[in-house]
Amino acid sequence: MRATTPRETTLGELRTSGHVHRSVKAEIRHNLLTRLRSGEARFPGIVGFDDTVLPHLERALLAGHDLVLLGERGQGKTRLIRTIGGLLDEWTPVVTGCEINDHPYAPVCVRCVRLAAETGDDLPVSWKHRDERYGEKLATPDTSVGDLIGDVDPIKVAEGRTLGDPETVHFGLVPRTNRGVFSINELPDLAERIQVALLNVLEERDVQVRGYALRLPLDVLLVASANPEDYTNRGRIITPLKDRFGAEIRTHYPLDIEHELALIRQEAELADLDGETAEVPGHLIEIIARFTRLLRESNAVDARSGVSARFSLAGTETVAAGAVRRAAIAGEDRAVARVCDLPAIVPTLMGKVEFEVSEEGREQEVLEHLLRRATAETYRRTLGAADLTGLLDKFDSGQSVESGEMVSSAELLKRVGPVPGLAKIMERLDLTGESPGQAAAALEFVLEGLFLTRRLSKDATDGTATYRT
Template sequence: MTQNLPRTAGELRAAGHLPRGVKTEIRENLLAALREGRDPWPGIVGFERTVLPQLERALLAGHDVVLLGERGQGKTRLLRTIVTLLDEWTPVIEGSELGEHPLEPITPESKRRAEQEGDDLPVKWRHRDERYAEKLATPDTSVGDLVGDVDPVKVAEGRSLGDPETIHYGLLPRSHRGIIAINELPDLAERIQVALLNVMEERDIQVRGYTLRLPLDVLLVATANPEDYTNRGRIITPLKDRFGAEVRTHYPLEITHEVALVRQEAELVAEVGDHLLEIIARFVRHLRESSSIDQRSGVSARFAVAAAETVAASALRRSALIGETPAVARPVDLLSVPDVLRGKLEFEAGEEGREDEVLIHLLRRSIADTARARFAGLDLRTLAHTVSDGHPVATGDRVHAGDLLAALPELPVLHEVAARLGAGPKDPVGRIASAVELALESLYLTRNLAKDEDDERQVYG
């Protein structure tokens, strides 16, 4: 794709190419996307009217940004999406350590090369994905990691300690003309945060005793959790002052957003209907509102994704055990979620020993809420009377979908139940059984049916 692009500084200058700052580049590309009606944030769900307008204003203003929010709210995903606002290809001096623009070198070495080689200075084209660097802030991060330090190898080659070319540049200078993201910024030691002050305001770096000024061109973005932001760790006040914008993220506000997010992110090994994803989404919402869950820790969107993948895996296991194909998840598969994913949640101290009880209760509420919404206005009494009058229905890990349906006579309400969940007469039997099982479970939860349970089967009667 870069074959016909200029290969020397002279060709680049003759082509009329003008260097521009990374923030200007992002601003102009974002404005172009907004004017053309293109989505500048592919894959970001649920932030359209809240987070994204704030972030767009910050980028248009040329501000460095810190995203503040609980775990699993998509902060890192959002930062990585900013890369799409960079030019797809940009010219750099071939062989330069910091990826400098051929017409604007900033290091002593590149300036010397530009002076010696002139218009013959070789040009290389760098893809935008190479202009994004990410660093997870850990307590052992050093100033040398972020800014730079003396390179003993270069000193051993015969250069003097006072020579700026003996510096080994850290991650920030190497992100020149790009984006640098620091995850969990408050976890950086305060003395390390001080090293960022010059980069953010004066746009230069200081390494030990060197009198070196590099006019760095970077967009610095960071993430932080509110708890870390205020208690366990903190962003020092001068550094907070240098961030132009602080944007609060949140969990999906709508059930449909949570379902869309799970559908987008989960790798499902079996078919999982939208009604089951809605149950999972409601379950996650109830967890986020429950006083039994430590809300300071939050309930990550990754919980919902993992729950959907667990339900799909349960359906695939049943398919392998009894030969049910294709593998289609049913409400009974939801029971695997609390056991498998309980460790992903933080409970309040007073809830010790009641974890399973809390999770099962909230899961049943989620099933009841979904059934009420999906079957609104539908009279299920015919189904309840049929099951009560001598047609018990069994389900479980070793119960075939065909056997579940065969236990019931032909009832018009069953066709309506299936249609409400998007299943037709010609669909796989597992899809129809999943709809019927949700209706049976809703009748049990509303005390219109009984249910006997053991390790392998549940029998509605």
């Protein structure tokens, strides 16, 4: 929630208020130290980096360094960069109408220098919120120097100004983020000749536009992201530019299952189109998290490409969508995901994984095998020591149960019948409600777990599964 915009509207009022001008890096350093002392969250929403990445990032920011975040896809680099803007002062004064956000105490562009000389303490002042002081550009091969730094504005020339007039310059994204944080995502994808244009920004803190005698002492924190694979496959950061960044910080995927689970719960969007939330029980989220981690560790997957955190998020959302679809078709009041919704994520997410060349043609087989393994590991952790005698007795007497993605929760419970000890099973799975959907989710997980541990058999065809002894 934003605080009220400050009231000062002229340079004179600003001086009277006692406002102190600080550089961007000084603002970030001051506000970061304040949060460190108070114990307040420095980078809200960032999961799994507390003891690894964040200490390096904090040291770089305290040192006033421009920096590069280096890591595989889907490790949260962009998300982390965007939180740095939250360390800026909430409001900062700018000269009203300035394209590059000049501070009223120290204007640098030709227009604001002239205006300050003409108006003195009546120089008009506006206020910018920190959300407006963050700029971002995805590096693409067609990015030009004009996009980043600036170019001659033909409209201003057509209005009668001469080409030698500095005010005919149309500033690019970097100058327009002056007195803020600017991010270049996937920096190695930027053509080398375009990277050269950033050298002065990082070291001399000025810009050059088509030979104009123009020197702008920019006040900006420059942050870039890069994928290690890009250095060899698509491009690289040129050595002089790499040398000008003060810090290179490696990111990583979540190191343990708890962080993986926390990330999925935080980021996955599980609301259906009507605003209702599809419930994805914790054991299913754990299966997807373990599935993702097994893929990252698999020799069949290209480790240089990695398996993005977006894989597990998309998987969770796909499972939730399956539950919503079943609830709509079967007329269920509440959508609760079950094990039968898991197989759908294999064909849906196959394109998110880069396999080794030797695995060509086996991609689906690899994914299905690792999904079964993740399910079995989750079953052993949650219900490996549970007493399942009540359910097994039903099968020992010759009963079989057919389930599937279109079998409603009520119908599945009816087919299984009363199960002694079901309440304890649900308790072990943290299913604290008493809805048919949760009971069916627990039962189907038990059935699948018994099959994977070879205590039941299963015949699976076209989205249905029949469990028997």
